[in-house]
Amino acid sequence: MSNTIQIAVRTLVEHVYSSGSIDSRFRSQSTMLDGTRIHQKIQHTYQESDQKEVYLRAEIPFKDLLFTIDGRCDGLLCRDGEVTIDEIKSTSQPLENLGQEGIPVHWAQAIMYAYIYAKDHQLQEIFVQLTYVQVESDEKRYLKKCFTFEELEVFVHEVVENYYPYAKLLHDHRKERNESSKQLVFPFESYRAGQRKLAGGVYKTISEEKSLFVKAPTGIGKTISTFFPAVKAMGEGYLNRIFYLTAKTITRTTAEEAVGRMRSCGLFMKSVTITAKDKVCFKDETKCQKDYCEFADGYYDRINEAILDIVSNESCMNREVIENYSRKHTICPFEFSIDLAYVADAVICDYNYIFDPRVSLKRLFEEQKKSTLLLVDEAHNLVDRGREMFSASLNKDLFLQLKKEFKAFNKVIYDSANKINSWFISIKKNNGEQNEFTLEQLDEELIVLLTQFIEGAETFLQKETSPNLLELYFKVNAFLKIVDLLDDHYIIYVEKNKNDVTLKLFCIDPSKLLQKMGKGYRSKVFFSATLSPLSYYQDILGGKEEDYVLSIPSPFKEEQTDIFIKPLSTRYRDRERTKGPIASMIYSLVQNRPGNYLVFFPSYQYLLAIYEQFITEFPGAKTILQGAGMSEEEREAFLEEFKPNQTETLIGFAVLGGVFSEGVDLKGDRLNGVVVIGVGLPQLCFERNLIKDHFNNKEKSGYDYAYVFPGMNKVLQAGGRLIRSEEDHGTIVLVDDRFIHRQYQDLLPQEWLNFTVI
Numbered sequence: 001m002s003n004t005i006q007i008a009v010r011t012l013v014e015h016v017y018s019s020g021s022i023d024s025r026f027r028s029q030s031t032m033l034d035g036t037r038i039h040q041k042i043q044h045t046y047q048e049s050d051q052k053e054v055y056l057r058a059e060i061p062f063k064d065l066l067f068t069i070d071g072r073c074d075g076l077l078c079r080d081g082e083v084t085i086d087e088i089k090s091t092s093q094p095l096e097n098l099g100q101e102g103i104p105v106h107w108a109q110a111i112m113y114a115y116i117y118a119k120d121h122q123l124q125e126i127f128v129q130l131t132y133v134q135v136e137s138d139e140k141r142y143l144k145k146c147f148t149f150e151e152l153e154v155f156v157h158e159v160v161e162n163y164y165p166y167a168k169l170l171h172d173h174r175k176e177r178n179e180s181s182k183q184l185v186f187p188f189e190s191y192r193a194g195q196r197k198l199a200g201g202v203y204k205t206i207s208e209e210k211s212l213f214v215k216a217p218t219g220i221g222k223t224i225s226t227f228f229p230a231v232k233a234m235g236e237g238y239l240n241r242i243f244y245l246t247a248k249t250i251t252r253t254t255a256e257e258a259v260g261r262m263r264s265c266g267l268f269m270k271s272v273t274i275t276a277k278d279k280v281c282f283k284d285e286t287k288c289q290k291d292y293c294e295f296a297d298g299y300y301d302r303i304n305e306a307i308l309d310i311v312s313n314e315s316c317m318n319r320e321v322i323e324n325y326s327r328k329h330t331i332c333p334f335e336f337s338i339d340l341a342y343v344a345d346a347v348i349c350d351y352n353y354i355f356d357p358r359v360s361l362k363r364l365f366e367e368q369k370k371s372t373l374l375l376v377d378e379a380h381n382l383v384d385r386g387r388e389m390f391s392a393s394l395n396k397d398l399f400l401q402l403k404k405e406f407k408a409f410n411k412v413i414y415d416s417a418n419k420i421n422s423w424f425i426s427i428k429k430n431n432g433e434q435n436e437f438t439l440e441q442l443d444e445e446l447i448v449l450l451t452q453f454i455e456g457a458e459t460f461l462q463k464e465t466s467p468n469l470l471e472l473y474f475k476v477n478a479f480l481k482i483v484d485l486l487d488d489h490y491i492i493y494v495e496k497n498k499n500d501v502t503l504k505l506f507c508i509d510p511s512k513l514l515q516k517m518g519k520g521y522r523s524k525v526f527f528s529a530t531l532s533p534l535s536y537y538q539d540i541l542g543g544k545e546e547d548y549v550l551s552i553p554s555p556f557k558e559e560q561t562d563i564f565i566k567p568l569s570t571r572y573r574d575r576e577r578t579k580g581p582i583a584s585m586i587y588s589l590v591q592n593r594p595g596n597y598l599v600f601f602p603s604y605q606y607l608l609a610i611y612e613q614f615i616t617e618f619p620g621a622k623t624i625l626q627g628a629g630m631s632e633e634e635r636e637a638f639l640e641e642f643k644p645n646q647t648e649t650l651i652g653f654a655v656l657g658g659v660f661s662e663g664v665d666l667k668g669d670r671l672n673g674v675v676v677i678g679v680g681l682p683q684l685c686f687e688r689n690l691i692k693d694h695f696n697n698k699e700k701s702g703y704d705y706a707y708v709f710p711g712m713n714k715v716l717q718a719g720g721r722l723i724r725s726e727e728d729h730g731t732i733v734l735v736d737d738r739f740i741h742r743q744y745q746d747l748l749p750q751e752w753l754n755f756t757v758i
Helices: 009-016 036-043 104-120 149-183 195-207 222-235 249-264 299-313 319-329 333-341 379-389 396-406 411-429 444-461 467-483 511-517 534-540 572-592 604-617 632-640 686-697 702-719
Strands: 004-008 051-062 065-079 082-091 125-134 140-148 211-215 241-246 271-273 346-350 372-376 392-395 436-439 490-497 500-507 523-528 548-551 561-566 596-601 622-625 650-655 673-677 730-735
Touching: 004 009, 004 149, 009 065, 009 104, 009 149, 036 065, 036 082, 036 125, 051 104, 051 149, 065 104, 065 125, 065 149, 082 104, 104 125, 104 149, 125 149, 140 149, 149 222, 149 299, 195 211, 195 222, 195 523, 195 548, 211 534, 222 241, 222 249, 222 372, 222 523, 241 249, 249 271, 249 346, 271 319, 271 333, 299 319, 299 333, 319 333, 379 500, 379 511, 379 523, 379 534, 379 702, 392 396, 392 467, 396 411, 396 467, 396 500, 411 444, 411 490, 411 500, 444 467, 467 500, 490 686, 534 548, 534 702, 572 596, 572 604, 572 673, 572 730, 596 604, 596 702, 604 622, 604 650, 673 702, 686 702, 702 730
Parallel strands: 004 065, 082 125, 211 523, 211 548, 241 346, 241 372, 271 346, 372 523, 561 730, 596 650, 596 673, 622 650, 673 730
Antiparallel strands: 051 065, 065 082, 125 140, 392 500, 436 490, 490 500
C-alpha cells in the first residue's frame, strides 16, 4: 500500500502525549539518566517463562492511510495464565512525584504494545504494568491494570486519530517529494569529468544496499554528485531519509547549497541543519533547566504546534529559519532541530549525531534506518573523530578541586571525591618514575567509586547547584559509558603531568564501533579527495570486504598545475638550519610567480619561526598570519584578503590540518599557489606510538597507520585548495626531502607526479 506510514510506538505516543512526558529532555540536567542499567537489572529478575525486548508490529488502517506501528516492549511476562506487558521507567525524582496513576505517556506506550500483542495472539484481555524505579534508593513501584481488547482498540484508534493530521501532512509531502525527485534532472548544464561515474556508483550502492568508499578529487563537485543520485533513489522508493554528515561548518553550507540548487530545479525536499547547542542557545549560559530557561520550560507543550508550523511553511530549515521559529514558539532551537531531524527528508549535521554513542539520534528505529542513507563527507576526518568519540578520560585534579570545595559543605561529595583522588595518588605512587604507562585492565574499585560519585552527585544536584560538580558529573557519566565498550580495540593508559594524573580509555582502533553505530542503515557512502590509500581507510573506518571501492581520476589537466619539490629537511633537528633557505625559497617563488599564496606548516610554533625569519629578511612582502583560536569572523576576514586580480602579492601563513587547509574554496585568481612545508607527520608522542605498536601487533604497518597516512592526508588536503575548476592554474611546492622517496610519492595524486626538483 503506497499510503503507508511507518512509525515507532514511542515516537507516536510522545507526539500525542508530549506535554505530560516525564521523559522530557528538559528535566534538570542532573537527573538525565541513561536507564539501561535499571532496565537490565529489572529484566534479570524475570522468570524463565518471561521475555525481554520483544519486537512487536501492527498495521492499522485509518482513513486513507495505513499505519505500520512497531517497537520493542521491555518485558512480556507470562505467569499463571496471565499475559502482562511490562514497561520499565527510571527516575531520580521521588516516586511520590508520579502521582497515584503514573504518567499518561508511559501508559500509552505500554497500552500500544499490549494492543499489538493481544491482536496478534487473539487475546480478549491482557495486563499492562508500569515498573517505576527510583535510581538512588532502588525503590520500585508497580502499577498494573487489566484491559479488554475492546478497550485497547478504542484507545489505539484515538491515538492514531490524533496523530493523523501530522501524518497526513508528512505523507502528502513525501508523495510530492518522490514525484518531483523522479522528474529531477542534474542541476547543472553538464557533468564534469568523473561526476557521472561517481553519481552512478552512489546510485548502484544504494540500490544494492551496500557501502561505498570513494576517493574523488577536490573540485569535482562531490557534494552534488552524491546528493543527486540519493534523491533519485528516493523517488524510486529505496530511501526515505538522507543524512549528510560532515566535520566542518563550511561543508555543511556546501550541502545546504546543493539541496537549494536541486529545489530550484523543481525538487520538493525538506532539509534541516543541526547546529551545535552552544552555538544556537539563546541564553548567556547553556543550562537546560526550566527554572532558568523559558525556552526549555514547557517545551513539550509547544513543540507539536511548532513542528506543524515550520513543516507546513518551510523547506530549508537551516540555523536562521530554526532560530526564527524557535523564538516565535518559545522553544529551544537545538532540541527543535533534533526533533525536526526525525521528520526531514535530508539532515545535514556533524558525524556525532550518528556515530557518537553518547549523543546519537537514538529514536531512529531499525525500520527507519533501513530506508536511510549516510553520506559521510570528508571521511578522512572520521578516523581521529571516531577515536575521540569512543574515548574518555578523567583527571585527578578535578576531584582534588571538588574535594576542597565540598570539605565543609557536603560530606557525601567530599568523601566520594576524596576516595577517587586517593585512587589516583595510589596509582601514581605504584608506578614510580614512569610518566606514561598502560594498564592491562580497569580497576573494579575505581568503577565502584565512580558509580557512587554519580549517585551522590545526582542527589545533591536535585536540590542545589554547583557548576564544578555538574561538569564533573557529566564527565564521569561519559567515562562510565565508555567503560561498557572496552575490548581489544582499546588501550587504557595513565599520564602524569607534575601533580596531576590523567586516566584515559583510548579507542585505538575505531573501526568496530564505527561499524556498529552505522549498522542497520541501508547504505553508507564514505567520500573524500584524500581517502588514500583506500585500503587503509576501508579498514580503519569499519569497512567490509564486500564493500564497493571507487577511485575517480582528476578531471583537471596536468598542465593546470606546476609541481615543484624542494628537498630540504623539515625534521625538528634540522629546522633551525633550514629555516633561512625555506624563507628565501618562498620569497623567490612569489617574486617569479606573483599572486596569492598559502604556505602551510606542520605546527604553529614552526609557522611562527619561519614567519619571523621571513619578515625580518623580506620586510616589504605583504603577509597575513593565521591566529591561534580564531573566531568565525576572523577566519572569514582572513579569507577575504585573498581577492582576485590583486596587483600586490599576498602570502598567507597557515597551519597544516587547520581550518584553512581543507574545506576552503578560493576559486580562480583568489589563490595562485600553495606551499606545503613538511610531510605533515603528527608529532611523536606516547599516544601515536601506542597506535603504531597496536597495528604492528596486528601485522599491519603501524608507522604508516600512526604517522605517515594521517600526515600525508593533510598534505593532500592543503594542496587541494589550489585547483577548484577547469579554469584554475597555479603552483604547488612541496618542501621536504622525503617527498623524493618512493614511500611518500606513492601517496601523491597521479597529477602531482610530473614534478620538478628545485
